[in-house]
Amino acid sequence: MKKLINAPSAVLADALKGVAAAHPDLAVDFDNRVVSRASAKQGKVALISGGGSGHEPLHSGFVGLGMLDAACAGEIFTSPTPDQMLAAATTVSAGAGVLYIVKNYTGDVLNFEMAAELAEAEGIPVKTVLVADDVAVEDSTWTAGRRGVGTTVLVEKIAGAAAEAGDDLEAVHAIATRVAENGRSMGVALTSATLPAVGKPSFDLPEDEIEMGVGIHGEPGRKRVPLRPAAEIAEELVSSILADHDFTGAPVIAMLSGLGGTPLIELYAMYGDVAALLEQRGVTVARSLVGDYITSLDMAGCSLTLLRADEEMLRLWDAPVGTAALRWGV
Amino acid sequence: MRTLEDSRLTVDDLIAWLMRFDEQIVEHAERLTELDSAIGDADHGTNMARGTAAVRSRLTAARPEDAGALLKSCGMALVSTVGGASGSLYGTLFLEMAKHVGAASELDSTVFAAAFRAGVAGVVARGRAEPGDKTMVDALHPTVDVLDAAAADGVPLAAALRSAAAAAAAGRDATIPLVARKGRASYLGDRSADHLDPGAASAAILVQALADSHAERGR
Numbered sequence: 001m002k003k004l005i006n007a008p009s010a011v012l013a014d015a016l017k018g019v020a021a022a023h024p025d026l027a028v029d030f031d032n033r034v035v036s037r038a039s040a041k042q043g044k045v046a047l048i049s050g051g052g053s054g055h056e057p058l059h060s061g062f063v064g065l066g067m068l069d070a071a072c073a074g075e076i077f078t079s080p081t082p083d084q085m086l087a088a089a090t091t092v093s094a095g096a097g098v099l100y101i102v103k104n105y106t107g108d109v110l111n112f113e114m115a116a117e118l119a120e121a122e123g124i125p126v127k128t129v130l131v132a133d134d135v136a137v138e139d140s141t142w143t144a145g146r147r148g149v150g151t152t153v154l155v156e157k158i159a160g161a162a163a164e165a166g167d168d169l170e171a172v173h174a175i176a177t178r179v180a181e182n183g184r185s186m187g188v189a190l191t192s193a194t195l196p197a198v199g200k201p202s203f204d205l206p207e208d209e210i211e212m213g214v215g216i217h218g219e220p221g222r223k224r225v226p227l228r229p230a231a232e233i234a235e236e237l238v239s240s241i242l243a244d245h246d247f248t249g250a251p252v253i254a255m256l257s258g259l260g261g262t263p264l265i266e267l268y269a270m271y272g273d274v275a276a277l278l279e280q281r282g283v284t285v286a287r288s289l290v291g292d293y294i295t296s297l298d299m300a301g302c303s304l305t306l307l308r309a310d311e312e313m314l315r316l317w318d319a320p321v322g323t324a325a326l327r328w329g330v
Numbered sequence: 331m332r333t334l335e336d337s338r339l340t341v342d343d344l345i346a347w348l349m350r351f352d353e354q355i356v357e358h359a360e361r362l363t364e365l366d367s368a369i370g371d372a373d374h375g376t377n378m379a380r381g382t383a384a385v386r387s388r389l390t391a392a393r394p395e396d397a398g399a400l401l402k403s404c405g406m407a408l409v410s411t412v413g414g415a416s417g418s419l420y421g422t423l424f425l426e427m428a429k430h431v432g433a434a435s436e437l438d439s440t441v442f443a444a445a446f447r448a449g450v451a452g453v454v455a456r457g458r459a460e461p462g463d464k465t466m467v468d469a470l471h472p473t474v475d476v477l478d479a480a481a482a483d484g485v486p487l488a489a490a491l492r493s494a495a496a497a498a499a500a501g502r503d504a505t506i507p508l509v510a511r512k513g514r515a516s517y518l519g520d521r522s523a524d525h526l527d528p529g530a531a532s533a534a535i536l537v538q539a540l541a542d543s544h545a546e547r548g549r
Binding site for chain 1 (some may be wrong): 371373377406409410411412413414415416417418419421422456457511512513514516517519
């Protein structure tokens with residue numbers, strides 16, 4: 001597998017150097033692997049997220065005006081550690097507390113939990129919102145629960161706008177929780193991702209098969225099925241999500257994200273089918289986003305995220321945002 | 331002849347334990363990763379080895395003054411280098427032990443047993459895993475009971491640690507038929523059965539390292 005890298009072990013460090021070079025309005029702490037807004041606004045709730053690397057632009061691409069204040073980068077597909085998250089909190093805390101936005105994976109949850117305790121011990125009030133939106137996984141008390149995927153992007157945008165507008169920690173946490181509770185996602189893989197350190201695909205997927213309900217680390221999904229036309233794949237994703245939550249009678253924000261190895265022309269073709277299906281099912285899409293927003297290295301495929309929104313969420317969605325990966329109104 | 335020393339762990343004993351833990355983790359790293367690749371994400375050996383190497387270099391750089399400082403330094407090293415769930419769980423084990431022993435310069439068997447109990451309680455609280463969930467708790471939990479009973483009965487420490495290591499190994503092996511209920515392995519459901527849990531395997535190594543290092547120091 002050919003990769004644009006210097007050495008497998010240097011990929012993350014090299015990427016952070018590139019982020020610093022490309023975005024002078026971001027500060028990069030290379031020791032702690034934290035990307036933050038160079039100029040934080042005083043008195044604003046600080047939003048911090050993070051997770052394993054390999055899902056770019058999540059999370060560092062969403063640091064900036066109206067979204068995250070800092071992102072902690074773990075090794076590829078490995079949770080960052082509490083000392084990174086604490087460093088992020090002390091760096092961007094601006095006197096109004098910190099909201100940690102956490103995707104539901106055991107490592108991320110435990111490390112952010114320790115980080116919250118450490119930050120509280122330093123006098124920084126912390127609240128946490130957990131995103132667990134992957135409908136491919138049955139929610140059960142007997143498992144680690146649903147994985148956190150695409151809704152994370154929407155939580156970061158909407159809660160980020162609330163924080164930018166001056167809402168306090170309680171209010172920012174409340175809207176973040178509402179978004180997390182009303183978002184659902186499901187993905188499909190056409191190929192496996194290849195980790196730079198491993199050099200070969202993480203799982204075998206025959207040329208004529210796809211993995212329905214794949215996770216962003218290549219976790220197995222609901223089933224492996226023969227490759228089929230985009231419209232039929234769209235049907236499966238839409239049906240699975242609509243079966244899990246009511247998306248009628250409210251404005252919906254739809255995001256179709258590539259997984260890293262699928263061209264935009266295919267994503268748009270896919271989104272056309274998704275939009276038609278949603279209209280047939282009586283779902284009103286008020287806002288949409290198509291592109292690579294939460295990826296899995298070079299995996300081919302896509303994930304669909306739907307958020308049952310309301311007027312307040314739409315207003316916050318439309319508010320100005322100035323980040324590397326999402327930018328409007330500025 | 332038994333002396334008072336027989337039933338106490340000094341700072342040097344604890345250092346010897348952690349150095350031995352590092353040696354054994356390095357020795358078994360490949361096996362741990364192999365176990366993890368069957369039901370997890372194939373990095374447990376690599377991650378643990380990175381962590382115990384960090385513990386070793388911290389302890390080599392400066393000898394901690396007391397047992398609490400030593401255990402805390404070890405816990406922080408693990409938390410900040412292992413990553414994933416294991417880092418926070420092993421870190422919590424040592425940080426909770428550190429809180430329990432405070433500035434003591436040596437630990438008698440009763441204090442050590444109580445500290446270990448506090449550490450394991452911390453792991454259970456952090457990971458919300460119960461015995462039988464196919465996690466490191468399955469190796470650690472039986473160890474706690476053995477250490478407590480031995481301390482109460484006045485069993486010499488060397489013998490107590492040998493029994494503790496045997497209990498941890500038995501707990502580890504008992505994870506094989508279990509269906510995982512926590513962590514990444516839980517996504518596999520029934521397919522997680524018939525595999526040894528990698529976290530229980532590394533936890534058994536931790537307890538074995540204590541028994542071995544204690545025996546090697548001729549205590």
